Amino acid sequence: MIEEPAAAEASLDPMRARLLAALAEPGSAAMLAARLGLPRQKVNYHLKELERHGLVELTEERRKGNVAERVYRATAASYVISPAALAAVSPDPARSPDQLSARWLLALGARLVQEVGSLLTGAARARQRVASFGIDARVRFASAADRAAFAEELSQAVTALVGRYHDESAPQGRDHRLVVGLHQIPAIPTTDPPAAAPAPTTDPSAPQED
Structure with missing residues (x-):
């Protein structure tokens, strides 16, 4: 999780993002330069910047003749930039809550x-695990009315369930947050060429356009 603005900026650089992906397995500047087809000096510069922000770490230093070879690896298998990195402009779900607002859903996600x-x-x-639970489901609605009915039923079910288990007076209780979101799945752009236009008809009985 990247929370510092400077670290977020470093990770978004295209070349540094390539280096982070390549460092899922340990490698040196020379190894990465050969693999990615980049000058070694440039790779070494970007590795130092990534190390400065805690995105890669030194795993080994070995000598090859008079040269010290430094071997790095990424500090995580994957990275997510936290909205905290843009705290001044990050979305706030407490502002204008609206169950039907896509912007509010985005703020909840953030x-x-x-x-x-x-x-x-x-x-x-702390070398501990996080207690969490998630459900990921896909539903296809036949109509907008069905989607609205589904949302209403879901809202009632969640409200009843929360009311059944919520105990404000529990001395050893721990607060948890429940977020349920419903959104249309974005269409995946295709690279297929557009379909050819139909050939003009020569049938005199066919309707003609003005």
Whole structure:
């Protein structure tokens, strides 16, 4: 989880992102330069920047003749930039809550990333696991009316379930956050060529365009 603005900026550089991906397996500047077809000096510069921001770490230093070869690896298998990196302009779900607003759903998602990321960071330091639960489902509605009915039923079911288990007076209780989101799955762009236009008809009985 990347929370510092400077680290986020470093990770978004295209070349540094390539280096992070390549360093899923340990490698040196010379190895990465050969693999990615880049000058070694440039690779070495970017590795130092990534190391400065804690995105890669030194795993080994070995000598080859008079040259010290430094071997690095990425500090994580994957990275997510926390909304905390843009704290001044990050979306706030407390602002204009609206169950039917896509912007509010996005703000809920941003808060989810920030809070779970913070939990993961703390748990990693304490060598503990994070208690969590998730459901990912796909539903295809026949109509907008069906989607609205589904949302209403889901809202009632979640409200009843929360009311059944929520205990404000529990002395040893721990607060949890439940987020349920529903959104249309974005269409995947295709690279297929457009279909050819139909040939003009020569049938005199066919309707003609003005």
